Amino acid sequence: MPKEARPSTGEQAKQHALAQLRQAILHGEMAPAQRLVENELAEQFGVTRASIRAALIDLEAQGLVERIRNRGSRVRVVSVEEAVAITECRMVLEGLCAAKAAVAASDEQLTRLADLGTAMTKAVADGEPMTYSELNQELHARIQEFSGQRTALELLERLNAQLVRHRFQLALRPGRPQHSLNEHLAMIEAIRARDPQAAEAAVRAHLTSVIEALRG
Numbered sequence: 693m694p695k696e697a698r699p700s701t702g703e704q705a706k707q708h709a710l711a712q713l714r715q716a717i718l719h720g721e722m723a724p725a726q727r728l729v730e731n732e733l734a735e736q737f738g739v740t741r742a743s744i745r746a747a748l749i750d751l752e753a754q755g756l757v758e759r760i761r762n763r764g765s766r767v768r769v770v771s772v773e774e775a776v777a778i779t780e781c782r783m784v785l786e787g788l789c790a791a792k793a794a795v796a797a798s799d800e801q802l803t804r805l806a807d808l809g810t811a812m813t814k815a816v817a818d819g820e821p822m823t824y825s826e827l828n829q830e831l832h833a834r835i836q837e838f839s840g841q842r843t844a845l846e847l848l849e850r851l852n853a854q855l856v857r858h859r860f861q862l863a864l865r866p867g868r869p870q871h872s873l874n875e876h877l878a879m880i881e882a883i884r885a886r887d888p889q890a891a892e893a894a895v896r897a898h899l900t901s902v903i904e905a906l907r908g
Contacts, residue, residue, distance in 0.1 A: 791888035792839035825863035
């Protein structure tokens with residue numbers, strides 16, 4: 693029965709609500725500044741208000757939700773300057789991951805990065821910015837994964853979650869995919885050459901370009 697499969701109270705209910713809310717925010721189904729009304733969300737997800745409140749506290753800790761005094765919760769608005777500051781932190785962590793991946797990745801993993809580069813090139817040639825954006829995110833995720841640097845990966849997961857709206861807007865900006873493609877291909881090439889210094893430099897160059905685009 694559905695109620696047995698999805699408890700309405702307790703830790704499991706909170707985790708269910710947390711997962712659903714996080715996914716909705718990350719996929720843009722809940723927009724920045726959108727109010728999050730506990731009663732409505734409890735009914736929507738089939739859990740108690742207490743479970744929703746607990747999930748919102750976790751999302752606040754993750755930087756995705758903000759609580760406004762006497763007004764409840766809303767999806768957090770990330771300003772351009774904050775997005776720049778987050779990207780500056782990404783630069784350090786992703787540069788580290790790229791350097792580590794250049795040393796630690798297996799030949800099979802390096803081939804996977806090359807395949808992603810080929811797919812990204814095709815997406816740009818075919819004029820498919822959203823496909824390119826998805827491949828872009830996958831490339832960054834794979835580099836982090838192949839680095840074996842779990843602490844950096846966990847920190848980046850939190851940072852990247854806060855940039856969803858800005859990343860979506862950049863992906864649709866005319867000419868942006870074409871501009872960033874060569875930067876991504878340079879990252880792949882340096883990692884495949886097993887050159888950690890060049891890999892880190894390529895990531896820093898790419899994210900410097902992202903910062904310029906955010907400010908533009």
